[in-house]
Amino acid sequence: MIGIRITWLNMNRSCFKLSRLPAVVKIYVGFVLFVSILMGLIYFHAYINRPEQMQSLQLYEQKLETISSKKVNEKYYASGRASQNNNLEITYDSVTIDDVKEILSKQNIGWNEISKNRIVGHDYDTNVYIELFKERGSNKVVLILQKRN
Numbered sequence: 001m002i003g004i005r006i007t008w009l010n011m012n013r014s015c016f017k018l019s020r021l022p023a024v025v026k027i028y029v030g031f032v033l034f035v036s037i038l039m040g041l042i043y044f045h046a047y048i049n050r051p052e053q054m055q056s057l058q059l060y061e062q063k064l065e066t067i068s069s070k071k072v073n074e075k076y077y078a079s080g081r082a083s084q085n086n087n088l089e090i091t092y093d094s095v096t097i098d099d100v101k102e103i104l105s106k107q108n109i110g111w112n113e114i115s116k117n118r119i120v121g122h123d124y125d126t127n128v129y130i131e132l133f134k135e136r137g138s139n140k141v142v143l144i145l146q147k148r149n
Helices: 002-015 023-070 097-104
Strands: 071-079 085-093 109-115 118-123 128-134 140-148
Touching: 023 071, 023 085, 023 097, 023 128, 023 140, 097 118, 097 128, 097 140
Parallel strands: none
Antiparallel strands: 071 085, 085 140, 109 118, 118 128, 128 140
16 A cells, blocks of 8 residues: 555656746747647648649640640659648750740739749749749750649
8 A cells, every 4th residue: 555655656746747847948848849730730731732733733734735845854843841832843955935935925924034044923823833944054944833832
């Protein structure tokens, strides 16, 4: 009986060690735990929606079927915080930036010319971000389509 009582007292003492911590430390630990759980949920949501986002980027790529024969490379990847941005990077050979811009001009796109060799746009209908740039020292144009969650 005495052995059980001593074990119970020791267990109670170890359980109350958390109550001895200052309130500031408890708040910091709670905040870190909350942010970690929130970021995990955001990453999980982005992971679940990735196939749908990639399919919408592939559908958007079909608008460029007139120059699809000049496609050299195609790459899918996720970027951004918690991998929320889904990107499709396409490299074309023997195409100018103006050719691609002319094909996409039929869409509701707001263009912003950064420099002579780089143009950024946003398609307001499908919420796809577009980046066009010419590689230095070559005749290749890279098109990056980005869908954000």
